[in-house]
Amino acid sequence: MVYFDVIIVGSGVAGLSAAVSAAEQGLDVCVLTKEKEISECNTFYAQGGIVSDGENDSTGLLVKDIMAAGSNINCIGAVRYVAKQGPKTVQEYLIGKAKVPFCRKEDNSLDWTREAAHSVRRILHAKDESGKAIELGLLSYAEKFKSITFLNEYVAIDIITNTHHSRRSEERYRKPRALGVYALDLKKEVVVPLFSGAVILAAGGVGNLFQHTSNPKGAVGDGVAMAYRAGAAILNAEFVQFHPTVLFHRDVKRFLISESLRGEGAKLMNRNGEYFMSRYNQEQKDLAPRDEVARAIYREIEMDGNGYVYLDTTCIKDISLPDRFPAIYTTCKSVGIDISKEPVPVVPAAHYFCGGIKVDLSGKTSIKNLYAAGENACTGVHGANRLASVSLLEGLVYGVHIGKNIKDEIRKPKKELIASIPEWIYPRAEEDFDPVLINHDMINIQMTMWNYAGIVRTQKRLTRVRNDLNYLSHRIEQFYKTAKLSRDIIELRNAVVTAGIIAEAALKNQTSIGCHYIR
């Protein structure tokens, strides 16, 4: 039997910060990732940065900005907690322990940037590769702990619970409790039960459920789907944030054009050369909340019919773009766009899941010994829409909090209970499934979600998405039960479950609010 004190599914900022803080408490931790590289996750691709306490800033001002972006339906306790603990935790873990090389000014003080809907400059950044710097810093700190085991190329399939899996009939009358996970070892092609005293889901977002996204391919809602199947409560699933500006180009997909470019002065422009944001928000213009900017672009594209607008980066005057935004500059240059001389074609794309697995202030889900942190969790911090650069902060603060406090909650399952959990039961067919069928179903989900549950929703569109997903989910469940298990099939099964949860929540909430916009 393989046992760890804590199993963490996911290796982004939330997973790694939970891992290091649990290891600091003397716990044995296992971090599972389905990817080859431990650092391959949403965190790695975050460009803008992480909120901390900036110039002329205060906890109260940050709380106000987060609440305003979230349309005031945020959980105030969670917002206050993150706003208060955030700057300290950034200092202690990211600057102190993980030695993240945030940009500094000539006098060595930290350099703050600005993004939409922030009252002051308060975002710490590592040029335009802030997520990468945070991820690699945390990873190298985590690698110092012998008590952290990294299992890469392990796909978590389901959470093992006493109520779902135990063969002892009395367990079904007890409260559900997480005992570990079943995971597919991709290298050996076997499913192993991994047991633990607690499971933390930090499995990232849902962007890849949509045709256009800034997220990496693996972001299909694995954590949400696993928690849902285990019976955990899911909250605010209708709130999917669309980032206004992802590069529009045939050869480069999923490449974000950071909001901090607008923070430094770039302006959105339609194809007639008009800076259009003042027509939509006179006061904040290009720095209006993301949902407003994304909808304005959607509207401009609808009117013009050409599929994209421009971000005019040439109006940024005081800074060198290759220097301050090297990744964006180089990627655009590689496809023939010089952002210091010409505007960049951009479109909105699915970016961040504001809903997720419902957790309390300690990161606990509705199932005993099951925790969630980061994008797959709904702490209530983001409400109906997320303020830029608050997500890495939320993942860090909750990850550290869970890791520091989990020790007293851990319960090693008794031998008899573990013995009552069956080995994985393989489907009868051992043949590989036809990849064309899997790909087609995934594309089907992505197109359906983008067109009917995207930036602008209507009741009719949402009814259609729900019905189409219902049909698809029966077919996919059949694949899953009969095909040889693979990463693709596990992801497809999770994708259809999570897409269905989003569609159902969107259909139920008939009030247009934040990033859930109904026309």
Ligand code: SIN
């Ligand atoms: C960006 O750099 O525009 C993204 C920042 C974020 O989503 O928080």
